[in-house]
Amino acid sequence: MDNTYDIVIVGAGPAGMTAAIYGVRANMKVLMLDRLSPGGQMINTNEIENYTGAGKLSGAELAIKMFEHTQELGVEFDYKTVVDIANDGPLKTVTCEEDDTVYQARAVILATGTVPRRLGVAGEEAWAGSGISWCAICDGAQYCGKDVVVIGGGNSAVEESIYLAGICNRLTIVTMFDLTADPKACDLLRKMENVTIYPYQEVLEFTGTDRLTGVRFKSTQEDATERYVTCDGVFEYIGFQASSQAFAKLGILDQMGCIQIDARMRTSVPGIFGAGDITAKHLRQIVTACGDGAIAANTAAAYVESMGRISAPNNCDIVSPAT
Ligand SMILES: Cc1cc2nc3c(=O)[nH]c(=O)nc-3n(C[C@H](O)[C@H](O)[C@H](O)COP(=O)(O)OP(=O)(O)OC[C@H]3O[C@@H](n4cnc5c(N)ncnc54)[C@H](O)[C@@H]3O)c2cc1C
Known part of the structure; x- marks a missing residue:
């Protein structure tokens, strides 16, 4: 099998698929x-508006539409976890976890997105995955008619709280600041009768013996009042960290682990490009990830042309690699 490509794209979220x-x-x-099914974070998003x-559609629906689009155009896809990118000059080497598979490419576009950040408080590790979740669309149904706590107050927290409040009995939001999501979504959430919001709080611990039973938290204001809310489940939405560990040695990450890029999605390493949530940017959304992916591919294609293509997809226009 010929494992050499003009462009290898790591990550099949909206940024990678558009690229x-x-x-x-x-x-x-x-x-x-992609190490998982194509779609990235869209797969775990209830509704995209x-x-x-x-219009209004589920994240899974949009993910399928985007993937089908790539397949109609003949994009090769494989389930692989990339563990290393070596900058071997004009050809980059992409190493995967599975069977140590190695690919070579003129250009690599890194579009591996982010993973949820954790609080790091007592009880979190013990109940992770069995009481504490980072995905309402995956685990929300378990808490139908039950009591749930959401940690966080940004866009993801508010959007997913609206969804959860529609199925659970009582929803409590505990957040470090006030709600910071889109004002329209915040208004909708505040109007929901089964929702209580505690702003300016610090989570202290998750409690329980056989199962998660509650959350203890403390006001960050002068009174420093401590509260305890019982619940059956917790959903954490306190931000994300870049999925960039595999690329650290390329020297293209900032202090937060995000890829530093210019306006054309170039990193400081020729032939390595970044796109989507993994990059240092202000607005992490599907539409901005797609925009990044388009620009990254456009710049990468121009780079590949300037270096000499590896091969043409239809084998009718093969150009020798530049030496
Ligand atoms: C709960 C929630 C709700 C949201 N709601 C909205 C919304 O309503 N509207 C909106 O516009 N945006 C929303 N977003 C944000 C949006 O989903 C992201 O901005 C977007 O998905 C980012 O796309 P991406 O392609 O950069 O990364 P991702 O979607 O994160 O995709 C990255 C992909 O890379 C893969 N990957 C990671 N590491 C590796 C590796 N080492 N090897 C191989 N593959 C790897 C991952 O498996 C993943 O599939 C929401 C996000 C969340 C979490």
């Missing part, structure tokens, strides 16, 4: 890799 579409349309030989032209 793949623009890559094949630029006549590049493209491979897209702000992707231009799509």
Whole structure:
């Protein structure tokens, strides 16, 4: 099997899938890799209402539509976890966990997104995955008619709270600041009768013996009042950290672990590009991830052309690699 490509894209979320579409349309030989099913964070999103032209649809639906689009255009996809990228000059080497598979590419687009950040308080580790969840769409149904606590007050916390409040008995929000999500979503949540919001709180611990039974937290204001809320489940939405450990040695990460890029999605390493949530940026959304992916692929294709293509996808236009 020929494991050499013009462009290898790591991550098949909206950024990676859009990059793949623009890559094949630029006549590049493209491979897209993901350790999980294509779709990225969209798969775990209940409802998307702000992707231009799509109206209201589930994250899974949008993920399937995007993946189908890549497949109609003939993008190669494989389930692989990338563990290393070596900058071997004009050819990059992409190493995967599975069977030590290695690919080579003229250009690599890193679009591995983020993973949820954890609080790091007592009880969190013990109940992670069996009481504490980071995905309402995956685990919310377990708490139908039960009491739930959501930690966080940003867009994800508020959107997922609206969904959870619709199925659970009582929903309590505990957040470090006030709600900081889109004002329209905050208004909707505040109007829901079974929702109580505790702003300016610090979570102290999650309690329980056989199962998670509650959350203890303390006001960050002068009174420092301590409270305890009983619950059957907790959902944490306190931000994310970049999935960038595998790329640390390339020297392209900032202090937060995000990839530093310029306006054309170039990193400081020629031939390595970044796109989507993994990059240092202000607004992490599907529409901005797609925009990044398009720009990254466009810049990467121009780079590949300047270096000499590895091969053409239809084998009718093979160009020797530049030496
Ligand atoms: C709960 C929630 C609700 C949201 N709601 C909305 C919304 O309503 N509207 C909106 O616009 N945005 C929303 N977002 C944000 C949006 O989902 C993200 O901005 C977007 O998915 C980022 O796309 P991405 O392609 O950069 O990364 P991701 O979607 O994170 O995709 C990255 C992909 O890379 C893969 N990957 C990671 N590491 C590796 C590796 N080493 N090897 C191989 N593959 C790897 C992952 O498996 C993943 O599939 C929401 C996010 C969350 C969490």
